[in-house]
Amino acid sequence: MDGIDPTQEVPVTVPVTALAANYAPLPIEITAAEGCWVTDTAGRRYLDCLAGYSALNFGHRHPDLIAAAHRQLDRLTLTSRALQHDLLEPFAEAITVLTHTEMFLPMNTGAEAVETAIKAARKWGYEVKGVPADQATIVVAAGAFHGRTTTIVSMSTDPEARTGFGPYAPGFRVVPYDDAAAVAEAIDDTTVAVLVEPVQGESGVIIPSTGYLPELRRLCTQAGALLLLDEIQSGLGRTGATLAQDLAGVEADLTMLGKALGGGILPSSGVIGRADVLGVLTPGTHGSTFGGNPMACAVGLAVTELLATGEYQERARTLHPILAGRAGELAEAGLVGEVRCLGLWLGVDVAHRSGREVSERMATHGVIAKETHGNTIRLAPPLTITEAELHQVMDALAQAVR
Structure with missing residues (x-):
């Protein structure tokens, strides 16, 4: 009978590293950081102009953020959303006041925030707009980066991020970025939302024309669709405003936040926007064990205080x-x-x-x-x-x- 000979030695290939090679980092190993500066294991110092892909908007180990984290570590770190905790409502209030929005749904990572917005938009489309079941479509932009989940790579045009991860989720219509006419053509009665980045960060800081976001706002209002803006990289001060959409005089129905919301200390993200849209997510329809945890809320509150000064x-x-x-x-x-x-x-x-x-x-x-x-x-x-x-x-x- 064919098979493995138990007496035969089988060579074992030992990997060079136990770490999966899904990144190709620079050959620099960081061991300490303060403000704009990081130090490697050889004692060399560098100015950090990557800043955690904008997760470190306030620099490494900002004293106000570190103090908030230390205080919370000594008190309470996790409850899960099965219970309330004393910082959840204050954090939601602070972030909505800062951004002039109505409601906040906390999550952990940027991709989770995008997934949350997609789910809310689809459910809103079925329950409020009246789109037939399982027919909802969302218009998205070529060249975008919204994360790496299987749903999100289904709307990606980056072969490296997308190839090999099918079958792909349906329901997305991809049009060129900064082309409002193409968005208008893609919208129909099944369209529940248009989802774009105000500035495409991963694509190389691609800044759209001045009228692009206002025209998308007009098109969505006219069509009874939602405008979803991914401000995970562009938000929280990076562009010279709290949100990049502020510069265009536009208000999204839902906005995704992440990265800098965690102050460079821990993952924190969420969706802000209209209460009637986020309100379609009821108990049991969406959730996260760590979303809105006490540590994230403590740091997030400190982040909002830093931004509130302007x-x-x-x-x-x-x-x-x-x-x-x-x-x-x-x-x-x-x-x-x-x-x-x-x-x-x-x-x-x-x-x-x-x-x-x-x-x-x-x-x-x-x-x-x-x-x-x-x-x-x-x-x-x-x-x-x-x-x-x-x-x-x-x-x-x-x-x-x-």
Whole structure:
């Protein structure tokens, strides 16, 4: 009988690392961090212009956020939503007051926030708009990044994120980004929502034309559909406003938050928006063990207090001309291709080197940045960065592209 010979030795392949290789990080191992600076295991210090993909808007270990976390660690860390706790309502109140919205549904990760918005929009579509069962559609944008769950990659146009994970979830209509006419054409009676990023972060800080978001707002209102804005990267001060939609004078029906909401300390996310839309999610229809946990609420409350002063939004606006101006000089000199800047958020298309090579060269000059989509460098420094430190960042970029 064919089979394995139990007397035969079978070679065992031992992996080089026990860690799954779903990332290709820079060869830098961080052991400590403070403010805008990180230190590696060899004692080298770097300015962190990746900032946890905007999760560290307030820098590493901001004292107010660390103090809030310490206080809560000594008191209560987790209840699950089977019980109430004393910070859940105050956090919901603080974040809705800050963003001028009506209701907050807490979750943990950005992808969970997006999934929550999708579920709420579909259920609203069936129960309120009257879309026939299982026929709801959502219009989304090409080039978007909303997360990596199987539902979300079903609407992705990034082959690397999507390929190999089918079968794909139906119900999404993909149209070009910054093309309101294409959105209008895609909307019909089954459309429950339009879901886009106000600025496409992962695609390289792609900033739409001025009229794009207002026109989407008009189209959704006209069609009786919801406008869903993913502000997981663009929100909470990064663009010079609390929310990027504020700059366009637009109010989404539902907005997804994450990353900086956890203060760079723990995962925290959620959906803010209309009470009548989030209200379709009733007990048993949606939930999360850790969503709205006491630790997340304690840190989140401290985050809202930092943003309520307007200081960080103002810093992003004040330092924007330096970031944009220095990048523009590199473009005029032919050292880089297109540059796109909003607040303290910069996308630079590398003209003569790969994005990976430029990232590695910047690291040798003491600045951490990371490529996205091959030839684009994305800079998102903490909003606590100083003018002198920002010039140091741009000096490193200039040296790296020469």
